[in-house]
Amino acid sequence: MGALRQNQTFRWQMNTDGPETYEKYIVPVWMADLVPDLLAAGDVDPGKRVLDAACGTGIVARNVANRVKPGGRIAALDANEGMLRVARRCATEAGAEGIEWFSGDITRMPFSDGEFDSVLCQQALQFFPDKAGALREMKRALVPGGRLALSVWGRAEMSPHVPVICEVFTKYFGEESTTIFRVACSLCNKELLHALVQDAGFSLIRIREGITIARHPCLAELLPAYFAGFPVAARIDALPEERRNQLFRDIMAGLEDYTENGTLAVPTEHIVLTAENG
């Protein structure tokens, strides 16, 4: 149990660079631990030609880069130029060489039919407006018999920070302020996910759940930084300072069972799907 101070204050600053914040606060806490599982599911081995679809700041591509050597290929595509800018820099810093970066929409990728042995897509399908079109395009980019491996978030109730944050946001701003969480968890229904992928023409579809632990050494630092990149940030910014501090204290209180000496460790459910092009 963490000791919650009644008068605790929080450093709040509106976000000026979403992709940098994503890389600093979302990737290490929520994304990095998902990668080994996705790479294993995606058949990522030396010599393989791999696409990281909707790569964000490139955490998956960076991990693939050295695994496909010698002889393989790693390409990474995202629609957001800011994400790609950070991705390029982080890859250089990490010594992950040879990643081919592409800017573009998932439904119209600049690749020929069958260019890849594996397409990986981590925590992005649920955000695409045209999910069926995205899956058909990922299939087109795969060689016959090639492997799709994707992950999406699981049930909100299996990731306790989600209901806690949603309850507090609803109290302060109304239910529509929680849309981002509803979208993030919108493919947690395995039957729905299976049908989507099957309808796109994939076969041998397998779906399983996994749990990772989202960790951060200082929840009081994480919360304002994390929300600064959310659509609700402007409304948090508009709150009087004391009410804003109270909002963060309310969330801290809701997460007390997952906080020890200020350190967050909260279970988070995800779903991994694998399928074959054929």
Ligand SMILES: C[S@@+](CC[C@H](N)C(=O)[O-])C[C@H]1O[C@@H](n2cnc3c(N)ncnc32)[C@H](O)[C@@H]1O
């Ligand atoms: C939650 S992030 C996941 C990023 C990355 N896969 C990771 O694991 O950190 C979702 C990503 O999907 C990208 N995205 C959303 N819609 C897209 C589209 N239509 N085409 C390509 N990328 C898209 C966003 O720009 C964002 O980088």
